[in-house]
Amino acid sequence: xxxxxxxxxxxxxxxxxxxxxxxxxxxxxxxxxxxxxxxxxxxxxxxxxxxxxxxxxxxxxxxxxxxxxxxxxxxxxxxxxxxxxxxxxxxxxxxxxxxxxxxxxxxxxxxxxxxxxxxxxxxxxxxxxxxxxxxxxxxxxxxxxxxxxxxxxxxxxxxxxxxxxxxxxxxxxxxxxxxxxxxxxxxxxxxxxxxxxxxxxxxxxxxxxxxxxxxxxxxxxxxxxxxxxxxxxxxxxxxxxxxxxxxxxxxxxxxxxxxxxxxxxxxxxxxxxxxxxxxxxxxxxxxxxxxxxxxxxxxxxxxxxxxxxxxxxxxxxxxxxxxxxxxxxxxxxxxxxxxxxxxxxxxxxxxxxxxxxxxxxxxxxxxxxxxxxxxxxxxxxxxxxxxxxxxxxxxxxxxxxxxxxxxxxxxxxxxxxxxxxxxxxxxxxxxxxxxxxxxxxxxxxxxxxxxxxxxxxxxxxxxxxxxxxxxxxxxxxxxxxxxxxxxxxxxxxx
RNA sequence: GGCCCGUUGGCGAAGUGGUUAACGCACCAGAUUUUCAAUCUGGCAUGCAGGGGUUCGAAUCCCCUACGGGUCACCA
Numbered sequence: 001x002x003x004x005x006x007x008x009x010x011x012x013x014x015x016x017x018x019x020x021x022x023x024x025x026x027x028x029x030x031x032x033x034x035x036x037x038x039x040x041x042x043x044x045x046x047x048x049x050x051x052x053x054x055x056x057x058x059x060x061x062x063x064x065x066x067x068x069x070x071x072x073x074x075x076x077x078x079x080x081x082x083x084x085x086x087x088x089x090x091x092x093x094x095x096x097x098x099x100x101x102x103x104x105x106x107x108x109x110x111x112x113x114x115x116x117x118x119x120x121x122x123x124x125x126x127x128x129x130x131x132x133x134x135x136x137x138x139x140x141x142x143x144x145x146x147x148x149x150x151x152x153x154x155x156x157x158x159x160x161x162x163x164x165x166x167x168x169x170x171x172x173x174x175x176x177x178x179x180x181x182x183x184x185x186x187x188x189x190x191x192x193x194x195x196x197x198x199x200x201x202x203x204x205x206x207x208x209x210x211x212x213x214x215x216x217x218x219x220x221x222x223x224x225x226x227x228x229x230x231x232x233x234x235x236x237x238x239x240x241x242x243x244x245x246x247x248x249x250x251x252x253x254x255x256x257x258x259x260x261x262x263x264x265x266x267x268x269x270x271x272x273x274x275x276x277x278x279x280x281x282x283x284x285x286x287x288x289x290x291x292x293x294x295x296x297x298x299x300x301x302x303x304x305x306x307x308x309x310x311x312x313x314x315x316x317x318x319x320x321x322x323x324x325x326x327x328x329x330x331x332x333x334x335x336x337x338x339x340x341x342x343x344x345x346x347x348x349x350x351x352x353x354x355x356x357x358x359x360x361x362x363x364x365x366x367x368x369x370x371x372x373x374x375x376x377x378x379x380x381x382x383x384x385x386x387x388x389x390x391x392x393x394x395x396x397x398x399x400x401x402x403x404x405x406x407x408x409x410x411x412x413x414x415x416x417x418x419x420x421x422x423x424x425x426x427x428x429x430x431x432x433x434x435x436x437x438x439x440x441x442x443x444x445x446x447x448x449x450x451x452x453x454x455x456x457x458x459x460x461x462x463x464x465x466x467x468x469x470x471x472x473x474x475x476x477x478x479x480x481x482x483x484x485x486x487x488x489x490x491x492x493x494x
Numbered sequence: 495g496g497c498c499c500g501u502u503g504g505c506g507a508a509g510u511g512g513u514u515a516a517c518g519c520a521c522c523a524g525a526u527u528u529u530c531a532a533u534c535u536g537g538c539a540u541g542c543a544g545g546g547g548u549u550c551g552a553a554u555c556c557c558c559u560a561c562g563g564g565u566c567a568c569c570a
Binding site: 178 | 496506507516518529530532563565569
Protein backbone atom coordinates (compact mmCIF):
# COMPACT_ATOMS: atom_id res chain seq x y z
CA UNK A 1 0.00 0.00 0.00
CA UNK A 2 1.62 3.19 -1.15
CA UNK A 3 -0.68 5.35 0.88
CA UNK A 4 -1.08 5.55 4.63
CA UNK A 5 -4.22 3.66 5.57
CA UNK A 6 -6.94 5.78 7.12
CA UNK A 7 -10.25 4.33 8.16
CA UNK A 8 -13.13 5.60 10.21
CA UNK A 9 -16.02 4.48 12.31
CA UNK A 10 -18.93 6.85 11.93
CA UNK A 11 -21.81 6.06 14.25
CA UNK A 12 -24.86 8.17 14.65
CA UNK A 13 -25.43 9.15 18.25
CA UNK A 14 -28.77 7.42 18.57
CA UNK A 15 -28.08 5.75 21.87
CA UNK A 16 -25.84 2.90 22.84
CA UNK A 17 -23.20 1.09 20.87
CA UNK A 18 -24.85 -1.82 19.12
CA UNK A 19 -23.26 -5.24 18.60
CA UNK A 20 -23.15 -4.64 14.87
CA UNK A 21 -21.61 -1.21 15.26
CA UNK A 22 -19.05 -2.59 17.67
CA UNK A 23 -18.00 -5.22 15.16
CA UNK A 24 -17.72 -2.61 12.42
CA UNK A 25 -15.62 -0.44 14.70
CA UNK A 26 -13.46 -3.41 15.63
CA UNK A 27 -12.80 -4.39 12.03
CA UNK A 28 -11.89 -0.82 11.19
CA UNK A 29 -9.62 -0.63 14.18
CA UNK A 30 -7.88 -3.90 13.39
CA UNK A 31 -7.43 -2.97 9.76
CA UNK A 32 -5.90 0.37 10.68
CA UNK A 33 -3.57 -1.08 13.28
CA UNK A 34 -2.57 -3.98 11.08
CA UNK A 35 -1.45 -1.56 8.39
CA UNK A 36 0.02 0.95 10.78
CA UNK A 37 -2.61 3.46 9.74
CA UNK A 38 -5.07 5.77 11.43
CA UNK A 39 -8.40 5.00 13.00
CA UNK A 40 -10.82 7.90 13.11
CA UNK A 41 -14.10 8.27 14.91
CA UNK A 42 -16.59 10.65 13.41
CA UNK A 43 -20.11 11.35 14.57
CA UNK A 44 -22.85 11.17 11.97
CA UNK A 45 -25.44 13.36 13.64
CA UNK A 46 -27.34 14.70 10.67
CA UNK A 47 -30.62 13.13 11.71
CA UNK A 48 -31.57 15.48 14.46
CA UNK A 49 -34.81 13.73 15.20
CA UNK A 50 -32.99 10.56 16.12
CA UNK A 51 -30.10 12.01 18.00
CA UNK A 52 -30.19 11.07 21.62
CA UNK A 53 -28.94 13.24 24.41
CA UNK A 54 -25.77 11.68 25.77
CA UNK A 55 -25.76 9.05 23.06
CA UNK A 56 -22.43 10.13 21.71
CA UNK A 57 -20.70 9.92 25.08
CA UNK A 58 -22.10 6.45 25.67
CA UNK A 59 -20.91 5.19 22.34
CA UNK A 60 -17.44 6.59 22.85
CA UNK A 61 -17.35 5.14 26.32
CA UNK A 62 -18.22 1.68 25.02
CA UNK A 63 -15.58 1.90 22.30
CA UNK A 64 -12.92 2.76 24.82
CA UNK A 65 -14.06 0.04 27.15
CA UNK A 66 -13.59 -2.44 24.32
CA UNK A 67 -10.07 -1.14 23.97
CA UNK A 68 -10.57 0.50 20.58
CA UNK A 69 -8.66 3.74 20.96
CA UNK A 70 -8.83 6.16 18.06
CA UNK A 71 -6.13 8.41 16.73
CA UNK A 72 -8.31 11.19 15.50
CA UNK A 73 -11.85 12.21 15.94
CA UNK A 74 -14.43 13.54 18.20
CA UNK A 75 -13.12 14.30 21.69
CA UNK A 76 -9.46 13.70 20.82
CA UNK A 77 -9.30 16.14 17.94
CA UNK A 78 -7.01 15.99 14.96
CA UNK A 79 -6.02 17.87 11.83
CA UNK A 80 -9.15 17.06 9.83
CA UNK A 81 -11.85 18.28 12.18
CA UNK A 82 -14.41 19.06 13.11
CA UNK A 83 -15.45 15.45 13.51
CA UNK A 84 -19.15 15.98 14.01
CA UNK A 85 -21.32 16.53 10.94
CA UNK A 86 -23.39 19.22 12.55
CA UNK A 87 -20.21 21.23 13.05
CA UNK A 88 -19.43 20.98 9.36
CA UNK A 89 -22.57 22.49 7.87
CA UNK A 90 -20.72 25.29 6.11
CA UNK A 91 -18.54 22.75 4.35
CA UNK A 92 -21.51 20.86 2.96
CA UNK A 93 -23.25 24.04 1.88
CA UNK A 94 -20.17 25.20 0.03
CA UNK A 95 -19.84 21.88 -1.77
CA UNK A 96 -23.52 21.74 -2.63
CA UNK A 97 -23.28 25.19 -4.14
CA UNK A 98 -20.38 24.11 -6.24
CA UNK A 99 -22.48 21.30 -7.70
CA UNK A 100 -25.35 23.72 -8.17
CA UNK A 101 -23.13 26.10 -10.10
CA UNK A 102 -21.93 23.29 -12.31
CA UNK A 103 -25.43 22.09 -13.01
CA UNK A 104 -24.75 18.79 -11.24
CA UNK A 105 -27.38 19.53 -8.66
CA UNK A 106 -30.58 21.54 -8.58
CA UNK A 107 -33.19 22.99 -6.28
CA UNK A 108 -36.23 20.87 -5.63
CA UNK A 109 -39.41 22.40 -4.21
CA UNK A 110 -41.40 19.25 -3.73
CA UNK A 111 -42.79 18.78 -0.25
CA UNK A 112 -42.38 15.55 1.67
CA UNK A 113 -46.09 14.91 1.25
CA UNK A 114 -45.89 15.28 -2.50
CA UNK A 115 -42.93 12.95 -2.65
CA UNK A 116 -44.60 10.37 -0.49
CA UNK A 117 -47.66 10.50 -2.71
CA UNK A 118 -45.49 10.02 -5.76
CA UNK A 119 -43.84 6.97 -4.22
CA UNK A 120 -47.16 5.49 -3.25
CA UNK A 121 -48.55 5.96 -6.73
CA UNK A 122 -45.55 4.22 -8.24
CA UNK A 123 -45.75 1.37 -5.81
CA UNK A 124 -49.46 0.98 -6.52
CA UNK A 125 -48.63 0.53 -10.18
CA UNK A 126 -46.02 -2.04 -9.27
CA UNK A 127 -43.15 0.19 -10.24
CA UNK A 128 -40.03 0.96 -8.35
CA UNK A 129 -40.52 3.89 -6.02
CA UNK A 130 -38.26 6.68 -7.14
CA UNK A 131 -38.09 10.41 -7.68
CA UNK A 132 -39.42 11.22 -11.15
CA UNK A 133 -37.49 14.43 -11.57
CA UNK A 134 -40.27 16.95 -11.38
CA UNK A 135 -37.98 19.82 -10.44
CA UNK A 136 -35.10 18.73 -12.61
CA UNK A 137 -35.54 21.46 -15.19
CA UNK A 138 -37.41 24.25 -13.49
CA UNK A 139 -37.44 27.59 -15.25
CA UNK A 140 -36.51 30.67 -13.23
CA UNK A 141 -40.18 31.66 -13.35
CA UNK A 142 -41.33 28.35 -11.89
CA UNK A 143 -38.73 28.66 -9.17
CA UNK A 144 -39.83 32.17 -8.38
CA UNK A 145 -43.40 31.02 -8.14
CA UNK A 146 -42.50 28.31 -5.66
CA UNK A 147 -40.47 30.78 -3.67
CA UNK A 148 -43.45 33.11 -3.50
CA UNK A 149 -45.49 30.24 -2.10
CA UNK A 150 -42.94 30.19 0.67
CA UNK A 151 -41.56 26.77 -0.20
CA UNK A 152 -38.04 26.07 0.98
CA UNK A 153 -36.05 24.04 -1.52
CA UNK A 154 -33.86 21.06 -0.95
CA UNK A 155 -30.93 20.40 -3.22
CA UNK A 156 -30.91 17.29 -5.34
CA UNK A 157 -28.08 15.57 -7.07
CA UNK A 158 -28.62 15.07 -10.78
CA UNK A 159 -28.09 11.36 -11.36
CA UNK A 160 -26.44 10.66 -14.70
CA UNK A 161 -28.64 8.62 -17.00
CA UNK A 162 -27.78 5.28 -18.50
CA UNK A 163 -24.59 4.81 -16.58
CA UNK A 164 -23.19 1.91 -14.65
CA UNK A 165 -21.24 2.28 -11.44
CA UNK A 166 -18.99 -0.50 -10.34
CA UNK A 167 -17.98 -1.14 -6.77
CA UNK A 168 -14.85 -3.22 -6.42
CA UNK A 169 -15.76 -4.34 -2.98
CA UNK A 170 -13.01 -5.86 -0.88
CA UNK A 171 -15.28 -8.49 0.56
CA UNK A 172 -18.05 -8.87 -1.97
CA UNK A 173 -16.05 -8.59 -5.15
CA UNK A 174 -17.29 -6.67 -8.14
CA UNK A 175 -20.79 -5.31 -7.73
CA UNK A 176 -22.44 -3.38 -10.55
CA UNK A 177 -25.25 -0.87 -10.30
CA UNK A 178 -27.26 0.58 -13.14
CA UNK A 179 -27.96 4.21 -12.73
CA UNK A 180 -31.60 3.55 -13.58
CA UNK A 181 -31.95 1.47 -10.46
CA UNK A 182 -30.81 3.93 -7.85
CA UNK A 183 -34.13 5.67 -7.42
CA UNK A 184 -33.69 8.88 -9.26
CA UNK A 185 -32.11 12.17 -8.27
CA UNK A 186 -31.52 12.20 -4.56
CA UNK A 187 -31.48 14.93 -1.99
CA UNK A 188 -28.06 16.02 -0.81
CA UNK A 189 -29.01 19.05 1.23
CA UNK A 190 -32.28 19.41 3.07
CA UNK A 191 -34.18 22.70 3.14
CA UNK A 192 -32.75 23.45 6.56
CA UNK A 193 -29.21 23.13 5.26
CA UNK A 194 -28.47 19.81 6.90
CA UNK A 195 -26.97 17.29 4.48
CA UNK A 196 -28.22 13.79 3.96
CA UNK A 197 -26.04 10.83 4.79
CA UNK A 198 -24.82 10.12 1.29
CA UNK A 199 -23.60 13.66 0.79
CA UNK A 200 -22.05 14.18 4.18
CA UNK A 201 -20.32 10.84 4.23
CA UNK A 202 -18.58 11.26 0.91
CA UNK A 203 -17.45 14.80 1.57
CA UNK A 204 -16.19 13.90 5.02
CA UNK A 205 -14.48 10.74 3.86
CA UNK A 206 -12.73 12.65 1.11
CA UNK A 207 -11.72 15.62 3.19
CA UNK A 208 -10.51 13.37 5.98
CA UNK A 209 -8.39 11.36 3.62
CA UNK A 210 -10.17 8.07 4.25
CA UNK A 211 -8.62 5.33 2.16
CA UNK A 212 -10.87 2.41 3.08
CA UNK A 213 -14.54 2.48 3.94
CA UNK A 214 -15.40 -0.56 6.02
CA UNK A 215 -19.04 -0.61 6.99
CA UNK A 216 -22.20 -2.72 7.14
CA UNK A 217 -23.80 -4.38 4.16
CA UNK A 218 -26.84 -2.15 4.45
CA UNK A 219 -24.69 0.58 2.93
CA UNK A 220 -23.78 -1.36 -0.18
CA UNK A 221 -26.65 0.03 -2.20
CA UNK A 222 -25.74 3.55 -1.12
CA UNK A 223 -22.33 3.20 -2.64
CA UNK A 224 -23.25 4.05 -6.25
CA UNK A 225 -24.69 7.35 -5.07
CA UNK A 226 -21.50 8.12 -3.26
CA UNK A 227 -19.50 7.12 -6.31
CA UNK A 228 -21.48 9.64 -8.35
CA UNK A 229 -20.63 12.34 -5.89
CA UNK A 230 -16.93 11.49 -5.94
CA UNK A 231 -17.13 11.62 -9.70
CA UNK A 232 -18.95 14.94 -9.74
CA UNK A 233 -16.22 16.50 -7.65
CA UNK A 234 -13.46 14.80 -9.56
CA UNK A 235 -12.28 12.98 -6.45
CA UNK A 236 -10.81 9.55 -6.25
CA UNK A 237 -13.09 7.29 -4.23
CA UNK A 238 -11.75 5.15 -1.39
CA UNK A 239 -11.81 1.37 -1.43
CA UNK A 240 -14.96 -0.17 -0.04
CA UNK A 241 -15.54 -3.23 2.10
CA UNK A 242 -19.07 -4.15 3.09
CA UNK A 243 -19.46 -6.45 6.05
CA UNK A 244 -22.29 -8.93 6.05
CA UNK A 245 -25.08 -8.54 8.53
CA UNK A 246 -25.21 -10.08 11.94
CA UNK A 247 -28.27 -12.26 12.32
CA UNK A 248 -29.99 -13.20 15.55
CA UNK A 249 -30.28 -16.89 16.52
CA UNK A 250 -33.43 -17.08 14.40
CA UNK A 251 -31.36 -16.06 11.42
CA UNK A 252 -33.04 -12.72 11.11
CA UNK A 253 -31.56 -9.30 11.06
CA UNK A 254 -31.14 -7.91 14.52
CA UNK A 255 -33.43 -5.01 14.87
CA UNK A 256 -32.98 -2.62 17.73
CA UNK A 257 -36.22 -3.75 19.27
CA UNK A 258 -35.45 -7.43 18.95
CA UNK A 259 -36.10 -8.80 22.41
CA UNK A 260 -34.56 -12.19 21.67
CA UNK A 261 -31.08 -10.96 22.25
CA UNK A 262 -29.08 -8.45 24.23
CA UNK A 263 -27.78 -6.02 21.68
CA UNK A 264 -25.83 -3.27 23.30
CA UNK A 265 -22.25 -3.35 24.47
CA UNK A 266 -23.12 -1.40 27.57
CA UNK A 267 -25.58 -4.08 28.64
CA UNK A 268 -22.94 -6.76 28.34
CA UNK A 269 -20.64 -4.62 30.35
CA UNK A 270 -23.06 -4.23 33.21
CA UNK A 271 -23.85 -7.93 33.12
CA UNK A 272 -20.21 -8.61 33.79
CA UNK A 273 -18.89 -9.57 30.40
CA UNK A 274 -15.23 -8.78 29.82
CA UNK A 275 -14.08 -6.58 26.96
CA UNK A 276 -11.57 -9.15 25.73
CA UNK A 277 -14.36 -11.72 25.48
CA UNK A 278 -16.56 -9.38 23.48
CA UNK A 279 -13.72 -8.47 21.17
CA UNK A 280 -12.79 -12.11 20.67
CA UNK A 281 -16.40 -13.06 20.04
CA UNK A 282 -17.16 -10.13 17.76
CA UNK A 283 -14.14 -10.59 15.53
CA UNK A 284 -15.19 -14.14 14.74
CA UNK A 285 -18.51 -12.84 13.46
CA UNK A 286 -17.66 -12.94 9.80
CA UNK A 287 -13.91 -13.18 10.03
CA UNK A 288 -11.68 -16.21 10.41
CA UNK A 289 -7.93 -16.37 10.74
CA UNK A 290 -5.82 -18.09 8.18
CA UNK A 291 -4.01 -21.39 8.04
CA UNK A 292 -2.62 -22.68 11.30
CA UNK A 293 -4.68 -20.16 13.22
CA UNK A 294 -7.95 -21.41 11.76
CA UNK A 295 -8.34 -23.86 14.62
CA UNK A 296 -7.58 -21.36 17.32
CA UNK A 297 -10.51 -19.97 19.27
CA UNK A 298 -9.01 -17.38 21.56
CA UNK A 299 -7.23 -14.29 20.39
CA UNK A 300 -5.91 -11.24 22.17
CA UNK A 301 -6.35 -7.82 20.61
CA UNK A 302 -2.65 -7.69 19.75
CA UNK A 303 -2.83 -11.04 18.09
CA UNK A 304 -5.85 -9.93 16.11
CA UNK A 305 -4.06 -6.83 14.93
CA UNK A 306 -1.34 -9.07 13.59
CA UNK A 307 -3.66 -11.60 11.94
CA UNK A 308 -6.50 -9.48 10.66
CA UNK A 309 -7.13 -9.01 6.97
CA UNK A 310 -10.15 -8.12 4.90
CA UNK A 311 -9.55 -11.04 2.55
CA UNK A 312 -10.57 -13.32 5.37
CA UNK A 313 -13.93 -11.63 5.86
CA UNK A 314 -16.89 -13.74 4.80
CA UNK A 315 -19.74 -12.66 2.55
CA UNK A 316 -22.17 -14.90 4.36
CA UNK A 317 -24.13 -13.37 7.19
CA UNK A 318 -22.85 -14.14 10.68
CA UNK A 319 -25.16 -15.59 13.29
CA UNK A 320 -24.99 -14.20 16.77
CA UNK A 321 -24.85 -17.14 19.14
CA UNK A 322 -25.28 -15.96 22.74
CA UNK A 323 -24.22 -19.36 24.07
CA UNK A 324 -20.91 -18.99 22.36
CA UNK A 325 -20.42 -15.54 23.86
CA UNK A 326 -21.11 -16.93 27.31
CA UNK A 327 -18.71 -19.76 26.75
CA UNK A 328 -16.06 -17.36 25.56
CA UNK A 329 -16.62 -14.98 28.45
CA UNK A 330 -16.42 -17.88 30.86
CA UNK A 331 -12.99 -18.65 29.47
CA UNK A 332 -11.75 -15.14 30.18
CA UNK A 333 -13.54 -14.87 33.51
CA UNK A 334 -11.73 -17.95 34.77
CA UNK A 335 -8.43 -16.31 34.09
CA UNK A 336 -9.20 -13.28 36.19
CA UNK A 337 -8.36 -13.15 39.90
CA UNK A 338 -11.40 -13.92 42.04
CA UNK A 339 -11.19 -10.44 43.57
CA UNK A 340 -11.80 -8.88 40.19
CA UNK A 341 -14.72 -11.11 39.41
CA UNK A 342 -16.07 -10.43 42.87
CA UNK A 343 -16.01 -6.72 42.12
CA UNK A 344 -18.04 -7.33 39.00
CA UNK A 345 -20.43 -9.63 40.81
CA UNK A 346 -21.02 -7.47 43.87
CA UNK A 347 -23.40 -4.95 42.25
CA UNK A 348 -25.64 -7.78 41.11
CA UNK A 349 -25.85 -9.31 44.54
CA UNK A 350 -26.47 -5.88 46.00
CA UNK A 351 -29.20 -5.19 43.46
CA UNK A 352 -30.79 -8.52 44.36
CA UNK A 353 -30.83 -7.40 47.98
CA UNK A 354 -28.48 -10.13 49.09
CA UNK A 355 -25.52 -8.06 50.10
CA UNK A 356 -25.18 -4.46 51.22
CA UNK A 357 -23.80 -1.84 48.86
CA UNK A 358 -20.85 -1.34 51.15
CA UNK A 359 -19.17 -4.46 52.46
CA UNK A 360 -17.27 -5.02 55.67
CA UNK A 361 -13.90 -6.74 55.39
CA UNK A 362 -15.44 -10.01 56.48
CA UNK A 363 -18.23 -9.72 53.97
CA UNK A 364 -15.76 -8.93 51.23
CA UNK A 365 -13.64 -11.98 52.04
CA UNK A 366 -16.75 -14.09 52.10
CA UNK A 367 -17.80 -12.74 48.70
CA UNK A 368 -14.40 -13.52 47.22
CA UNK A 369 -14.66 -17.08 48.51
CA UNK A 370 -18.16 -17.37 47.13
CA UNK A 371 -17.03 -16.19 43.72
CA UNK A 372 -14.09 -18.58 43.78
CA UNK A 373 -16.54 -21.38 44.35
CA UNK A 374 -18.56 -20.55 41.24
CA UNK A 375 -16.01 -18.86 39.04
CA UNK A 376 -15.54 -21.72 36.63
CA UNK A 377 -19.25 -21.97 35.98
CA UNK A 378 -19.97 -18.30 35.42
CA UNK A 379 -20.88 -17.16 31.94
CA UNK A 380 -20.93 -13.61 33.21
CA UNK A 381 -20.63 -11.93 36.58
CA UNK A 382 -24.38 -11.58 36.94
CA UNK A 383 -24.63 -15.36 36.98
CA UNK A 384 -23.52 -15.27 40.58
CA UNK A 385 -27.07 -14.36 41.55
CA UNK A 386 -28.82 -17.55 40.42
CA UNK A 387 -25.75 -19.70 41.13
CA UNK A 388 -25.45 -18.62 44.73
CA UNK A 389 -29.13 -18.60 45.52
CA UNK A 390 -28.92 -21.30 48.14
CA UNK A 391 -26.61 -19.14 50.22
CA UNK A 392 -29.22 -16.50 50.67
CA UNK A 393 -32.36 -18.49 51.16
CA UNK A 394 -33.79 -19.67 54.43
CA UNK A 395 -35.92 -22.52 53.12
CA UNK A 396 -34.49 -25.41 51.24
CA UNK A 397 -36.70 -26.82 48.54
CA UNK A 398 -36.26 -30.43 47.55
CA UNK A 399 -37.02 -31.52 44.01
CA UNK A 400 -37.88 -35.10 43.07
CA UNK A 401 -34.28 -36.08 42.58
CA UNK A 402 -33.37 -34.66 45.96
CA UNK A 403 -36.23 -36.44 47.68
CA UNK A 404 -35.09 -39.71 46.16
CA UNK A 405 -31.65 -39.21 47.66
CA UNK A 406 -33.03 -38.43 51.09
CA UNK A 407 -35.29 -41.45 51.02
CA UNK A 408 -32.34 -43.81 51.21
CA UNK A 409 -32.17 -45.70 54.48
CA UNK A 410 -28.70 -44.68 55.62
CA UNK A 411 -29.41 -40.96 55.31
CA UNK A 412 -30.57 -40.21 58.88
CA UNK A 413 -27.45 -41.83 60.28
CA UNK A 414 -25.17 -39.72 58.10
CA UNK A 415 -27.04 -36.50 58.75
CA UNK A 416 -27.16 -37.02 62.47
CA UNK A 417 -23.47 -37.84 62.58
CA UNK A 418 -22.56 -34.79 60.61
CA UNK A 419 -24.76 -32.64 62.79
CA UNK A 420 -22.87 -33.83 65.86
CA UNK A 421 -19.53 -33.10 64.19
CA UNK A 422 -20.65 -29.69 63.02
CA UNK A 423 -21.89 -28.64 66.41
CA UNK A 424 -18.71 -29.83 68.06
CA UNK A 425 -16.35 -27.89 65.83
CA UNK A 426 -14.50 -25.19 67.69
CA UNK A 427 -13.45 -23.30 64.60
CA UNK A 428 -15.69 -23.25 61.54
CA UNK A 429 -13.46 -23.13 58.51
CA UNK A 430 -13.14 -25.02 55.25
CA UNK A 431 -10.42 -27.34 56.47
CA UNK A 432 -12.28 -28.15 59.68
CA UNK A 433 -15.46 -28.91 57.78
CA UNK A 434 -13.53 -31.24 55.55
CA UNK A 435 -12.19 -33.04 58.58
CA UNK A 436 -15.66 -33.26 60.00
CA UNK A 437 -16.80 -35.02 56.84
CA UNK A 438 -13.93 -37.48 57.27
CA UNK A 439 -14.96 -38.07 60.83
CA UNK A 440 -18.49 -38.87 59.70
CA UNK A 441 -17.10 -41.34 57.22
CA UNK A 442 -15.17 -43.06 59.98
CA UNK A 443 -18.08 -43.07 62.36
CA UNK A 444 -20.75 -44.29 59.94
CA UNK A 445 -18.76 -46.30 57.44
CA UNK A 446 -20.39 -44.42 54.57
CA UNK A 447 -18.18 -42.74 52.04
CA UNK A 448 -18.19 -41.19 48.58
CA UNK A 449 -21.60 -40.57 47.17
CA UNK A 450 -23.20 -42.26 50.18
CA UNK A 451 -21.61 -39.71 52.42
CA UNK A 452 -21.67 -36.53 50.40
CA UNK A 453 -25.02 -36.69 48.67
CA UNK A 454 -27.24 -36.82 51.74
CA UNK A 455 -25.48 -33.85 53.27
CA UNK A 456 -25.41 -31.90 50.04
CA UNK A 457 -29.09 -32.46 49.41
CA UNK A 458 -30.19 -31.84 52.98
CA UNK A 459 -28.32 -28.58 53.15
CA UNK A 460 -28.62 -27.23 49.61
CA UNK A 461 -31.63 -29.03 48.21
CA UNK A 462 -29.62 -29.83 45.12
CA UNK A 463 -27.89 -32.89 43.76
CA UNK A 464 -25.39 -30.75 41.92
CA UNK A 465 -23.19 -27.99 43.19
CA UNK A 466 -19.66 -26.88 43.90
CA UNK A 467 -17.24 -28.35 46.40
CA UNK A 468 -19.20 -29.47 49.45
CA UNK A 469 -16.77 -28.60 52.23
CA UNK A 470 -16.32 -25.11 50.88
CA UNK A 471 -20.06 -24.74 50.38
CA UNK A 472 -20.76 -25.75 53.97
CA UNK A 473 -18.11 -23.43 55.27
CA UNK A 474 -19.50 -20.45 53.37
CA UNK A 475 -23.03 -21.27 54.38
CA UNK A 476 -22.05 -20.93 58.01
CA UNK A 477 -22.51 -23.31 60.85
CA UNK A 478 -25.89 -22.02 61.98
CA UNK A 479 -27.53 -22.40 58.65
CA UNK A 480 -25.99 -25.80 58.06
CA UNK A 481 -27.09 -27.15 61.41
CA UNK A 482 -30.59 -25.77 61.20
CA UNK A 483 -31.05 -27.26 57.75
CA UNK A 484 -29.77 -30.60 58.97
CA UNK A 485 -32.24 -30.51 61.82
CA UNK A 486 -35.08 -29.63 59.51
CA UNK A 487 -34.18 -32.45 57.14
CA UNK A 488 -33.88 -34.89 60.01
CA UNK A 489 -37.26 -33.85 61.37
CA UNK A 490 -38.88 -34.21 57.99
CA UNK A 491 -37.46 -37.70 57.63
CA UNK A 492 -38.54 -38.69 61.11
CA UNK A 493 -42.10 -37.55 60.62
CA UNK A 494 -41.94 -39.15 57.23
C1' G B 495 -41.64 -6.05 -7.66
C1' G B 496 -36.29 -4.23 -9.46
C1' C B 497 -31.23 -4.57 -8.11
C1' C B 498 -27.69 -6.98 -4.81
C1' C B 499 -26.18 -11.03 -1.36
C1' G B 500 -26.26 -15.65 1.14
C1' U B 501 -27.58 -21.31 2.10
C1' U B 502 -21.75 -26.73 5.06
C1' G B 503 -23.71 -31.70 11.20
C1' G B 504 -28.53 -30.43 16.69
C1' C B 505 -25.96 -25.20 16.86
C1' G B 506 -21.78 -21.74 15.55
C1' A B 507 -18.09 -22.30 11.79
C1' A B 508 -13.36 -23.52 8.51
C1' G B 509 -12.78 -25.30 3.76
C1' U B 510 -12.64 -21.18 -3.39
C1' G B 511 -11.36 -27.92 -8.43
C1' G B 512 -8.30 -33.69 -5.96
C1' U B 513 -8.18 -33.58 2.29
C1' U B 514 -10.45 -39.50 5.97
C1' A B 515 -15.17 -32.23 5.08
C1' A B 516 -10.96 -28.46 10.25
C1' C B 517 -12.20 -26.40 14.92
C1' G B 518 -15.60 -25.00 18.87
C1' C B 519 -20.43 -25.62 21.47
C1' A B 520 -23.97 -29.20 22.77
C1' C B 521 -24.59 -34.35 23.30
C1' C B 522 -22.99 -39.60 24.37
C1' A B 523 -19.29 -43.12 26.43
C1' G B 524 -15.01 -44.05 29.40
C1' A B 525 -10.91 -42.15 32.84
C1' U B 526 -9.83 -39.32 37.08
C1' U B 527 -11.94 -36.93 41.62
C1' U B 528 -14.52 -39.81 48.71
C1' U B 529 -19.62 -35.94 46.48
C1' C B 530 -20.36 -32.09 42.80
C1' A B 531 -17.98 -29.35 39.41
C1' A B 532 -13.61 -28.98 36.69
C1' U B 533 -10.16 -31.86 33.82
C1' C B 534 -8.55 -35.80 30.28
C1' U B 535 -9.58 -39.53 26.35
C1' G B 536 -12.80 -41.27 22.64
C1' G B 537 -17.44 -40.98 19.71
C1' C B 538 -20.57 -37.68 16.87
C1' A B 539 -21.80 -34.83 8.42
C1' U B 540 -21.04 -41.73 3.19
C1' G B 541 -22.06 -35.71 2.76
C1' C B 542 -22.05 -29.65 1.93
C1' A B 543 -30.54 -26.34 0.45
C1' G B 544 -32.74 -29.21 -4.07
C1' G B 545 -32.19 -30.23 -9.33
C1' G B 546 -29.43 -29.97 -13.73
C1' G B 547 -24.76 -29.19 -16.17
C1' U B 548 -18.94 -28.28 -16.96
C1' U B 549 -14.74 -31.57 -15.60
C1' C B 550 -10.80 -37.46 -15.33
C1' G B 551 -12.44 -35.25 -10.64
C1' A B 552 -17.08 -30.17 -7.48
C1' A B 553 -18.98 -28.20 -0.92
C1' U B 554 -15.72 -25.45 -4.22
C1' C B 555 -17.16 -23.31 -11.50
C1' C B 556 -22.10 -22.42 -14.54
C1' C B 557 -27.62 -22.53 -14.86
C1' C B 558 -32.50 -23.22 -12.68
C1' U B 559 -35.66 -23.76 -8.36
C1' A B 560 -36.58 -23.17 -3.15
C1' C B 561 -35.62 -20.70 1.25
C1' G B 562 -33.38 -16.59 4.04
C1' G B 563 -31.53 -11.64 3.98
C1' G B 564 -30.11 -6.44 2.35
C1' U B 565 -31.73 -2.14 -0.33
C1' C B 566 -34.90 0.92 -3.14
C1' A B 567 -36.19 8.17 2.10
C1' C B 568 -35.43 15.23 3.01
C1' C B 569 -32.54 7.40 8.27
C1' A B 570 -27.91 6.34 8.92
